[in-house]
Amino acid sequence: MDFLMFQLIHNSKTPLYEQLYQSIKKAIINGTIEEGIKLPSKRKLAEYLAVSQTTIEFAYSQLVAEGFIVSEPRRGYFVQNLEELAIIEQGIASIVPESTDIPSFTVDLSTGKIDTDSFPFKTWRRYAKDIVNEENGELLQLGHPQGDYLLRQQISSYLFQSRGVKSTPEQIILGSGTEQIMPLIIHLLGEKAVYGFENPGYPLTHHLFFNDSRMSVPIAVDNDGVIVSKLEQSFANVMYVTPSHQFPTGAVLSATRRNQLLAWAYQQDNRYIIEDDYDSEFRYTGKPIPSLQGIDQNERVIYLSTFSKSLMPSLRIAYAVLPKSLILQYKQRFSYYAATVPRMDQHILANFMEDGYFAKHLNRMRKIYKRKLEIITKTILQYHPTVSISGEQAGMHILLTIRTTKTETELVKLAEQADIRIYGLQDYISSNLDEQTFPKLVLGFGGLKMEQVASSIHQLMKALEIKKHRNS
Ligand SMILES: Cc1ncc(COP(=O)(O)O)c(C=O)c1O
Structure with a gap:
């Protein structure tokens, strides 16, 4: 795997996945990585480069989308023939098979998810029927x-x-x-x-x-x-x-x-x-x-x-x-x-x-998200003072500050190993901030099912090796 030992800059303006994608692409074009070579699995490369699996996933997906590598089901990722790629780039790019490998996690704490159980499908369908x-x-x-x-x-x-x-x-x-x-x-x-x-x-x-x-x-x-x-x-x-x-x-x-x-x-x-x-x-x-x-x-x-x-x-x-x-x-x-x-x-x-x-839906959803937030706050309290919350006045995500000697990357990786998707604050930082503080994780709770909110938090804490301080 030595040919993949790229120097990734953690506090760069360019996201890690983009740096990795650019480095692999360059290595394929200049021949350092030869045609037909099997790239390591996402997990192995993530471990090797000490980055999250999501970083590797994004980089590989981009390379697949551009035809530099192909994903063969149950076999892995293989470097494409560049001559074929040249033909593809000349106009038949659309025949490159898309990766069907949509990442899914047992617990998804990324932002951008909403509560799908409470969407008023019936009403929406009625309006759709009237319009179409x-x-x-x-x-x-x-x-x-x-x-x-x-x-x-x-x-x-x-x-x-x-x-x-x-x-x-x-x-x-x-x-x-x-x-x-x-x-x-x-x-x-x-x-x-x-x-x-x-x-x-x-x-x-x-x-x-x-x-x-x-x-x-x-x-x-x-x-x-x-x-x-x-x-x-x-x-x-x-x-x-x-x-x-x-x-x-x-x-x-x-x-x-x-x-x-x-x-x-x-x-x-x-x-x-x-x-x-x-x-x-x-x-x-x-x-x-x-x-x-x-x-x-x-x-x-x-x-x-x-x-x-x-x-x-x-x-x-x-x-x-x-x-x-x-x-x-x-x-x-x-x-x-x-x-x-x-x-x-x-x-x-x-x-x-x-x-x-719409107003009715908002009122309903406000109560649902508020309830989820209350459950999260109560559950996290059991892990206080190691874990504390901020940003809980609004929206569908909060910030967790974790008093630990582990780094943010290590925490994200631990979560990933337990099949939990969560992002660290570093992923949203564009240039170095002066302050050196404890690691922070951005926790999106919109998509969690109500009955799974508390258990998802406990699962996360277990994955991060954080012990309860109290039981209520
Ligand atoms: C800060 C911010 N603005 C806007 C959006 C929504 O973007 P869009 O309207 O493209 O879905 C999001 C979604 O996560 C967001 O976090």
Whole structure:
């Protein structure tokens, strides 16, 4: 396995899996790894390189997708013939078989999962049946490029009532996910924009800035959210933030910092805040936190949210509310792009919202996620003070701080060996943070079944070799 002894940099801006994928790809192209060679199993390579199995899995999947290696069922991964690959790259890439190897874990504590048991299938089906109907033949044609007015209207009034967001339907653009809308915003703000992003933060946005060759600077986060004084010292003129429930630390941006952030934006004409309010529907304690957009007096906040948490991630519907000056530019520059959300789905959702089912669903889900969180808090208390929780005021993930001599990578690996998927905070960090603290794990609980919440936590603690301190 010596030919795979790559030097991976743990605190690099480039994720570990990407470094590994690039290194293997390079070695295949320059012939260090020869055609036909069997690569070690994911588990073995993970052990050898002292990284998580998920890292290897992502790297291998990317190599399979690009045809550098093939996955042969029950045999393993084999390096492809590069000449064949050249042919594939010339135009028949689609014949490369996809890996059917979808990773599944006994306990999945990754973020991004929702509770599937409580989805109102019956109601949704009824609305779907009403929409997929001969009478709605018009829905087979393309609709408005920003998304159909009907749904934008529903979103606008929902946002005002629940988040204090001030908008007209004309200011709203729909897209198939935050990841689809963000590049549009990035293009709209031009090449000169320099982005500040939270560190730790949502990795997708860092990739988007990188892929579009935009300058971006990590801004540290503490218990009160992003540290605005650090932003003030930077060259950034656009700040991407998750103020209501920071991803992934769960911190809530304090009132002082909110005012400071808005004041920063008002200091120069070209400054903007991108407020990603992805899971604000689920707030469990204290007063609801108003959106930054709602308190902004100078049209400097671009508000972004999604139905991925509130309904389902596979729906692929997210939206942005653009300030008036930007929406005019948007209409001039981007109106020739067709909406990316299927019209039938837009109408099902609009009717579902209009008849009050969305609000009802949110109320129900808030109680369910709150209950799961209560069980987690109570269970973790048994492992206190070795384990403590933060970021539990909202959303579907929390942060665990573990007082141990083990490293974060070791903890993630121990979990993996027990077939538990969980990510360490390091996976969300873009550049070294000064503070040396105890390892932290980001625990997503949305997808756990209610009856398995407590047992999943006990399983995790057992895997991490953490003993109970008390029994209640
Ligand atoms: C910070 C953040 N923003 C947005 C999203 C949702 O993205 P999308 O709308 O592309 O599903 C997520 C999902 O996990 C998230 O963590």
